[in-house]
Amino acid sequence: MIHEFGPTRAYAKDIRVDTGVAPDRSVKTHCCFCGQQCGIQLQVKENTIVGIEPWYDFPFNGGMLCPKGVKRYLQQGHPDRLLHAYEKDAAIPSGFRKLPYEQAIRRVADAIERIQREHGRDAFAILSGASLTTEKTYLMGKFAHMCLRTANIDYNGRLCMVSAAAGNKKAFGIDRAANPWSDILDARVIIVAGANVAECAPITTNYIWQAREHGAKVIVVDPRITPLARTCDLFLPIKPGRDVALFNGILQLMIENDWLDHDFIRQHTVGFDAVAAQVSEWTPRRTAEVTGIAEKTLRQAAEWWGLAESSFLMHARGIEHHSHGVQNVLGAINIVLASGRIGRPGSGYATITGQANGQGGREHGQKCDQLPGGRDLGKPEHRAYVAQVWGMSPDELPQPGVDAYELLRKAHSGEVRGLLSICFNPVVSLPDNNFVRAALEKLDFFVAIDFFMSETARYADVVLPGSLQEEDEGTVTQVEGRIIRIRQAVECPGEARQDWRIIQDIAKALGRERGFTFESPREIFDELRLASKGGVSDYSGVTYERVEEHFGVFWPCRSDTPDGPPQPSPQGTLRLFEPGSWNPVANGAGPFYFPDGKARFNATPYVGPTEDVDATYPVILTTGRVVSHFLSGNQTRRIGPLVDHYPEPRLEIHPELATRLGIATGDWAIVESRRGRCTLRASVVHTIRPDTVFIPYHWGGRKSVNQLTIAAQDAISKIPEYKVCAVRVSKAEAPEYAEALEPQQ
Amino acid sequence: MPVPEILEFFIDPSRCIGCQSCIQACSECDTHKGQSMIQLDYIDRERSTQTLPVVCMHCDSPTCAEVCPADAIKRTEDGVVQTARKPRCIACNNCVLACPFGVPKMNTRMNLMMKCDMCYDRTSVGLKPMCASVCPSQALAFGTRAEMAKLRPRSRPVNTFQFGRQTIRTKVNVMVPLEQVRETVDVTAAMFEPTIGHDVLDDVFRSEGDA
Numbered sequence: 001m002i003h004e005f006g007p008t009r010a011y012a013k014d015i016r017v018d019t020g021v022a023p024d025r026s027v028k029t030h031c032c033f034c035g036q037q038c039g040i041q042l043q044v045k046e047n048t049i050v051g052i053e054p055w056y057d058f059p060f061n062g063g064m065l066c067p068k069g070v071k072r073y074l075q076q077g078h079p080d081r082l083l084h085a086y087e088k089d090a091a092i093p094s095g096f097r098k099l100p101y102e103q104a105i106r107r108v109a110d111a112i113e114r115i116q117r118e119h120g121r122d123a124f125a126i127l128s129g130a131s132l133t134t135e136k137t138y139l140m141g142k143f144a145h146m147c148l149r150t151a152n153i154d155y156n157g158r159l160c161m162v163s164a165a166a167g168n169k170k171a172f173g174i175d176r177a178a179n180p181w182s183d184i185l186d187a188r189v190i191i192v193a194g195a196n197v198a199e200c201a202p203i204t205t206n207y208i209w210q211a212r213e214h215g216a217k218v219i220v221v222d223p224r225i226t227p228l229a230r231t232c233d234l235f236l237p238i239k240p241g242r243d244v245a246l247f248n249g250i251l252q253l254m255i256e257n258d259w260l261d262h263d264f265i266r267q268h269t270v271g272f273d274a275v276a277a278q279v280s281e282w283t284p285r286r287t288a289e290v291t292g293i294a295e296k297t298l299r300q301a302a303e304w305w306g307l308a309e310s311s312f313l314m315h316a317r318g319i320e321h322h323s324h325g326v327q328n329v330l331g332a333i334n335i336v337l338a339s340g341r342i343g344r345p346g347s348g349y350a351t352i353t354g355q356a357n358g359q360g361g362r363e364h365g366q367k368c369d370q371l372p373g374g375r376d377l378g379k380p381e382h383r384a385y386v387a388q389v390w391g392m393s394p395d396e397l398p399q400p401g402v403d404a405y406e407l408l409r410k411a412h413s414g415e416v417r418g419l420l421s422i423c424f425n426p427v428v429s430l431p432d433n434n435f436v437r438a439a440l441e442k443l444d445f446f447v448a449i450d451f452f453m454s455e456t457a458r459y460a461d462v463v464l465p466g467s468l469q470e471e472d473e474g475t476v477t478q479v480e481g482r483i484i485r486i487r488q489a490v491e492c493p494g495e496a497r498q499d500w501r502i503i504q505d506i507a508k509a510l511g512r513e514r515g516f517t518f519e520s521p522r523e524i525f526d527e528l529r530l531a532s533k534g535g536v537s538d539y540s541g542v543t544y545e546r547v548e549e550h551f552g553v554f555w556p557c558r559s560d561t562p563d564g565p566p567q568p569s570p571q572g573t574l575r576l577f578e579p580g581s582w583n584p585v586a587n588g589a590g591p592f593y594f595p596d597g598k599a600r601f602n603a604t605p606y607v608g609p610t611e612d613v614d615a616t617y618p619v620i621l622t623t624g625r626v627v628s629h630f631l632s633g634n635q636t637r638r639i640g641p642l643v644d645h646y647p648e649p650r651l652e653i654h655p656e657l658a659t660r661l662g663i664a665t666g667d668w669a670i671v672e673s674r675r676g677r678c679t680l681r682a683s684v685v686h687t688i689r690p691d692t693v694f695i696p697y698h699w700g701g702r703k704s705v706n707q708l709t710i711a712a713q714d715a716i717s718k719i720p721e722y723k724v725c726a727v728r729v730s731k732a733e734a735p736e737y738a739e740a741l742e743p744q745q
Numbered sequence: 746m747p748v749p750e751i752l753e754f755f756i757d758p759s760r761c762i763g764c765q766s767c768i769q770a771c772s773e774c775d776t777h778k779g780q781s782m783i784q785l786d787y788i789d790r791e792r793s794t795q796t797l798p799v800v801c802m803h804c805d806s807p808t809c810a811e812v813c814p815a816d817a818i819k820r821t822e823d824g825v826v827q828t829a830r831k832p833r834c835i836a837c838n839n840c841v842l843a844c845p846f847g848v849p850k851m852n853t854r855m856n857l858m859m860k861c862d863m864c865y866d867r868t869s870v871g872l873k874p875m876c877a878s879v880c881p882s883q884a885l886a887f888g889t890r891a892e893m894a895k896l897r898p899r900s901r902p903v904n905t906f907q908f909g910r911q912t913i914r915t916k917v918n919v920m921v922p923l924e925q926v927r928e929t930v931d932v933t934a935a936m937f938e939p940t941i942g943h944d945v946l947d948d949v950f951r952s953e954g955d956a
Binding site: 011012013016017019051052054056061063064065066067069070071198199202203205206209213225226227228230231628642645655665683684685686687 | 770795882
């Protein structure tokens with residue numbers, strides 16, 4: 001199978017290294033990888049992207065790119081690219097045989113029809129993704145809710161943004177970065193909690209350091225001395241899974257020293273007193289004991305934060321990937337609200353989105369409980385509005401479904417019999433992935449839409465060849481809440497199709513074409529504008545032209561309402577929660593998105609990780625990313641120069657622990673949890689807590705750290721606890737794969 | 746068109762995050778596609794994530810050119826030291842051994858010394874070099890001295906280096922802390938001392954153990 005479908009490494013060659021070749025055109029678009037969505041120009045010759053050129057005018061990154069952005073173009077025209085539909089055929093070595101596209105669509109439609117007829121509509125489920133354009137994510141939600149009428153759709157933002165989203169909704173009533181990144185530059189104290197910015201959001205590094213050039217103090221909370229932490233002003237080496245204790249401890253010191261904005265708390269928030277009472281037990285001593293951070297360091301952090309003139313707090317998966325991820329986020333928000341430093345220039349708060357469309361992909365209806373515009377599938381008035389836009393009865397809409405992991409549990413138990421997945425590689429990316437494999441094997445029918453044969457697609461009965469980002473038009477919403485344009489640079493090769501066409505082809509083959517006859521992404525976007533109108537995530541005033549004219553438009557952005565509230569600026573709503581600002585929920589009562597216009601303090605009791613260390617599994621395992629790879633690696637593990645930069649997962653381990661175990665840099669080590677084991681080479685470094693080891697998660701098969709991680713989930717957000725579980729480590733012999741597989745395989 | 750004198754190159758190792766964007770971008774440069782002229786190394790990965798990008802410093806009086814027996818290495822009027830000229834280069838490695846910054850590399854396949862020419866095809870038409878364009882932390886930056894003074898008030902550019910008795914002035918600047926005094930690099934001293942002293946890091950984690 002690897003011989004036929006890879007992953008193999010592509011390097012620039014032929015036309016791509018021929019210096020005599022002048023490109024036909026430059027396409028101004030964005031990187032396909034992370035939530036920063038850096039502006040980039042793709043250099044195109046005929047139907048090949050031959051290189052990149054910085055897009056200096058795009059304001060967010062001004063030409064800056066990380067190595068993934070520079071080499072992203074090598075995914076196009078890749079030897080592993082799926083050019084045809086395939087169906088499973090165990091009789092041939094590659095495991096799959098080609099199938100004419102129309103025949104494949106027919107097979108998919110017949111399977112959906114049969115499974116839904118025999119087992120009920122909810123027996124067919126959909127897994128979607130947040131790297132798709134917003135148009136596609138909207139269509140996936142509509143396809144599930146209107147065409148298949150299944151409750152069971154969810155998306156891979158479940159492993160990414162949901163803790164931040166739930167926390168933001170509980171505290172602010174809206175789920176979006178509160179500030180544009182330009183506000184970071186004027187902040188005087190910056191807290192970066194659980195975010196390896198230099199590797200996972202590299203462009204943000206310059207914003208933070210530019211602030212520091214002008215006097216900002218940078219505080220980093222992380223179990224590892226990341227490249228950003230190396231030169232920060234204060235490093236808080238937190239023990240994984242204890243973040244909310246830290247924030248409670250800081251809030252307690254703020255209260256004790258009266259570093260509070262009483263006016264802001266009184267006028268713009270509710271719930272402070274209850275939270276103040278709850279954190280009173282978080283003395284510096286207790287906080288230090290729980291978090292593993294020295295008391296004097298805590299006091300210093302609280303003092304800088306408490307006395308700051310302006311500040312920015314940002315966090316990412318490090319505090320969110322927990323069975324108490326929402327609590328961690330709410331703890332962070334509590335110290336922001338207590339400071340009153342939000343909703344003004346140079347002061348704010350944001351979560352750093354992970355995926356390309358980590359923001360837009362979580363707004364318009366592919367989440368299990370959601371409808372377009374950030375509306376709720378469980379609310380009758382929301383159902384009524386969207387049903388009317390779609391021309392159906394609200395009663396025909398399914399009720400809210402379950403999260404992605406639960407959906408796979410249902411597959412395992414036989415309740416879900418069929419699955420369509422797109423833009424999701426759960427065999428690599430979900431925790432305890434030996435269970436995920438078993439669940440996929442139990443399905444009656446599984447169809448995967450992908451551009452490469454991902455580790456998950458290998459389990460499919462039918463694989464449909466979808467589109468790369470550069471093969472389609474559309475919009476995404478990046479980390480700041482800025483809606484931007486993705487431009488098509490090249491045509492789909494072979495029988496591959498743009499994903500939205502594939503979905504519409506399936507709808508047509510099902511004989512349920514109504515509502516799925518869009519001719520272009522722009523048409524989908526125009527319907528999305530209407531469907532989101534009046535919701536919190538209001539896109540109704542956003543047009544492709546407006547986006548292009550202003551280098552993006554920040555939502556919420558309402559369409560013209562002559563007698564209504566004041567219009568946002570041409571660039572939309574750059575900054576949320578500004579004093580006197582209007583929103584459709586508060587309707588003038590205040591800047592936050594609740595009927596009284598006030599933000600909420602939320603109680604944040606500390607509960608430890610689901611699986612703590614013990615005598616059998618005495619070491620904490622935490623996971624994350626490296627700069628040259630992205631998510632499950634389905635793309636970056638095929639780009640030669642990125643593989644060469646960081647070829648295989650390595651175990652980061654502190655010398656104190658390594659010496660005890662007799663492990664030196666370069667040695668093989670076996671890491672075991674209650675769920676699985678993984679053998680990999682060690683890298684002995686002083687830059688990690690001695691009680692914790694780190695493994696990046698971009699690899700599949702026997703190299704996948706997610707064989708070890710725990711499928712514990714946050715009770716509210718359902719995000720898995722990737723950032724902490726218990727393992728044991730020992731020295732090992734070279735595993736079988738060392739000889740048999742190339743690094744990326 | 747020469748590279749405008751007002752535009753200069755600045756390296757700030759304290760900002761380097763080791764992402765290798767510069768290396769990847771360098772190999773996208775039109776004049777040497779597929780090959781990077783930049784080296785980026787961890788100083789001591791066991792101790793720290795500190796990395797250091799090395800690009801050609803473009804010396805006023807380039808040692809590489811001075812030791813070249815074939816006179817293959819030219820410095821243009823605007824101060825950019827070019828890759829060896831192919832018809833002249835005899836691949837003798839003199840420049841590789843002599844450069845005090847360790848920049849030139851021998852391309853054995855092509856029998857040619859290759860090095861950073863400050864993206865002459867770009868900088869001579871008013872564009873930034875590839876590496877300084879993409880660098881996400883702006884450890885590599887290209888602009889005017891006035892711009893840098895505004896952007897980096899805590900540092901100053903240095904372009905004079907002392908290697909033993911050899912004083913070298915370069916077109917490329919290294920940003921150092923304002924209060925930094927000039928350092929003389931003495932190889933013999935380094936032979937008897939650790940190259941890096943990072944006791945700080947151990948302290949961070951030791952304090953946790955004591956708590």
